[in-house]
Amino acid sequence: MNDSKIIVTVSGQDKTGIVAGISAILAEYKVNIEDIRQSIMQDQFVMFLMADISNSKASYKELKQALLDKCEELGMEIWVQRKAIFDKMHTI
Amino acid sequence: MEFFNAKSILETIEMIKVHHLDIRTVTLALSLRDCITDDIKKTGDKVYNKIIKYAKNLKTYAKDLENEYSIPIVNTRIAVTPMSIIGESADEYDYVYLAKVLDKAAHEVDVDFIGGFGALVEKGCTRGDRALIESIPQALSETNRICSSVNVASSKAGINMNAVLLMGKIIKQTANLTAKKDGIGAAKLVVFCNTPGDNPFMAGAFHGYSEPECALNIGVSGPGVVLAAIKSLPKDADLGVVANKIKTIAFKITTTGELIGRELANRLGIPFGVIDLSLAPTPAIGDSVAGILEAMGLERTGTHGTTAALAMLNDAVKKGGIMASSYVGGLSGAFIPVSEDAGMIEAAQCGALTFDKLEAMTCVCSVGLDMIAIPGNTPESTISAMIADEMAIGMINKKTTAVRVIPVPGKGVGDRAYYGGLLGEAPILDVHKFDSSVFVNRGGRIPAPIHSLNN
Numbered sequence: 001m002n003d004s005k006i007i008v009t010v011s012g013q014d015k016t017g018i019v020a021g022i023s024a025i026l027a028e029y030k031v032n033i034e035d036i037r038q039s040i041m042q043d044q045f046v047m048f049l050m051a052d053i054s055n056s057k058a059s060y061k062e063l064k065q066a067l068l069d070k071c072e073e074l075g076m077e078i079w080v081q082r083k084a085i086f087d088k089m090h091t092i
Numbered sequence: 093m094e095f096f097n098a099k100s101i102l103e104t105i106e107m108i109k110v111h112h113l114d115i116r117t118v119t120l121a122l123s124l125r126d127c128i129t130d131d132i133k134k135t136g137d138k139v140y141n142k143i144i145k146y147a148k149n150l151k152t153y154a155k156d157l158e159n160e161y162s163i164p165i166v167n168t169r170i171a172v173t174p175m176s177i178i179g180e181s182a183d184e185y186d187y188v189y190l191a192k193v194l195d196k197a198a199h200e201v202d203v204d205f206i207g208g209f210g211a212l213v214e215k216g217c218t219r220g221d222r223a224l225i226e227s228i229p230q231a232l233s234e235t236n237r238i239c240s241s242v243n244v245a246s247s248k249a250g251i252n253m254n255a256v257l258l259m260g261k262i263i264k265q266t267a268n269l270t271a272k273k274d275g276i277g278a279a280k281l282v283v284f285c286n287t288p289g290d291n292p293f294m295a296g297a298f299h300g301y302s303e304p305e306c307a308l309n310i311g312v313s314g315p316g317v318v319l320a321a322i323k324s325l326p327k328d329a330d331l332g333v334v335a336n337k338i339k340t341i342a343f344k345i346t347t348t349g350e351l352i353g354r355e356l357a358n359r360l361g362i363p364f365g366v367i368d369l370s371l372a373p374t375p376a377i378g379d380s381v382a383g384i385l386e387a388m389g390l391e392r393t394g395t396h397g398t399t400a401a402l403a404m405l406n407d408a409v410k411k412g413g414i415m416a417s418s419y420v421g422g423l424s425g426a427f428i429p430v431s432e433d434a435g436m437i438e439a440a441q442c443g444a445l446t447f448d449k450l451e452a453m454t455c456v457c458s459v460g461l462d463m464i465a466i467p468g469n470t471p472e473s474t475i476s477a478m479i480a481d482e483m484a485i486g487m488i489n490k491k492t493t494a495v496r497v498i499p500v501p502g503k504g505v506g507d508r509a510y511y512g513g514l515l516g517e518a519p520i521l522d523v524h525k526f527d528s529s530v531f532v533n534r535g536g537r538i539p540a541p542i543h544s545l546n547n
Contacts, residue, residue, distance in 0.1 A: 005094060009101055037098060048098050060160055079105055081162045083096065088351040089344045090100040 180220025342412025382435025425458025
């Protein structure tokens with residue numbers, strides 16, 4: 001289990017600039033994207049992104065707030081969570 | 093290279109967002125035995141300072157974790173050594189003062205509840221135990237965050253019927269002193285058989301005598317998640333399949349809870365204690381244990397088949413939890429508090445769920461008669477007799493049972509009691525009218541049961 005990994009899940013109405021907006025924030029905070037997937041599920045845009053925050057220039061709280069603010073601007077729903085919760089919940 | 097599974101991520105988010113998965117409580121369990129002195133004011137100071145020292149960061153760190161994992165942590169709580177022993181060496185007893193000290197400390201560190209204002213008296217009362225019990229009505233009516241529990245029976249010691257008799261009176265007094273709020277004081281008072289010393293749930297949380305200096309116990313919940321899982325199965329799925337589904341969900345809930353519990357314990361610099369996986373309903377729609385029983389195929393909770401369905405649910409929850417963590421403790425199972433569960437409220441309202449059926453259900457549920465509003469004119473001796481029945485079920489079956497009934501002042505059958513928040517609201521249930529006073533007034537002790545010839 002690596003404490004520096006986070007999962008960002010963004011969903012909502014598809015529009016231009018979602019991936020660009022989120023990745024710009026991550027780049028600004030020096031957070032490295034390690035994996036990214038996106039698809040349309042039930043007419044909704046969904047993006048999953050795994051990132052490493054070990055070199056982040058700010059605290060988890062500040063980074064999350066910046067992402068929340070960006071998504072509010074984009075009109076999207078966002079979940080930012082430490083990856084450990086998924087690893088623990090879904091593996092024996 | 094690490095990977096992630098999109099399906100798992102969506103499932104987790106759905107469990108939290110749609111089906112109310114939450115960490116119900118993080119409970120800091122703390123020994124206060126080193127605060128005992130012969131001067132009650134000095135004891136109070138030591139108690140206050142120790143709680144502040146250990147719990148000052150509890151709420152902040154819990155909020156941080158809630159933010160980092162995006163899972164709600166509904167309550168932060170503290171559980172302390174039964175206070176009867178803490179105040180007992182004082183030259184002059186003043187347990188109401190100690191209750192106010194605990195309440196002040198709870199306000200200062202901003203926890204929702206502090207438990208442990210109680211005593212363990214299954215074999216008999218010391219002078220301090222008795223003084224504490226007699227102070228409960230005043231203590232609960234003059235504080236906000238205190239919870240009180242008294243253990244009056246165990247499978248090893250039997251039932252202390254003198255204490256049972258006394259608690260009938262104390263419950264009545266406590267409700268009457270908080271009459272303006274439908275007797276809410278009694279909602280923070282519970283009588284136990286076989287109480288565990290590491291339970292993080294209120295009103296019964298306390299820090300047992302055999303526990304370490306301090307520990308972080310965590311209580312997770314998720315009736316809504318179990319309900320959704322059962323609803324996803326076909327109506328004719330056999331009960332082995334249903335039990336397995338419940339175990340799978342219980343496993344997922346438990347591993348998540350343990351992750352948060354261990355991380356919080358680590359940040360607080362204290363040992364992790366236990367995880368208590370209890371399906372604790374809330375009044376929110378869909379977050380109901382009754383809803384689970386009904387999803388299994390009962391028209392209404394309380395009808396024939398309810399005890400069997402609940403037995404399977406309770407057992408499957410424990411099995412899933414045990415597989416997930418080596419440190420499952422506390423109560424762990426399915427709670428059936430009437431006022432806190434929208435489905436139970438409806439079942440009681442339409443007459444499907446009666447007091448007697450609830451008593452039968454407590455033979456197989458996690459705890460006991462919980463958050464049941466009864467008529468305000470119920471005699472003390474009848475309340476004592478209810479306690480005696482429930483203690484007998486726990487004693488004989490070697491399980492934890494408890495009674496948290498509220499004789500609602502000035503209200504009767506057909507009325508409703510309102511508490512708000514997690515405590516909810518409830519229709520007042522009818523109770524038997526025939527007298528039990530000669531039986532409970534005999535006093536003495538019901539001897540511990542034989543532990544062989546099991547039939």
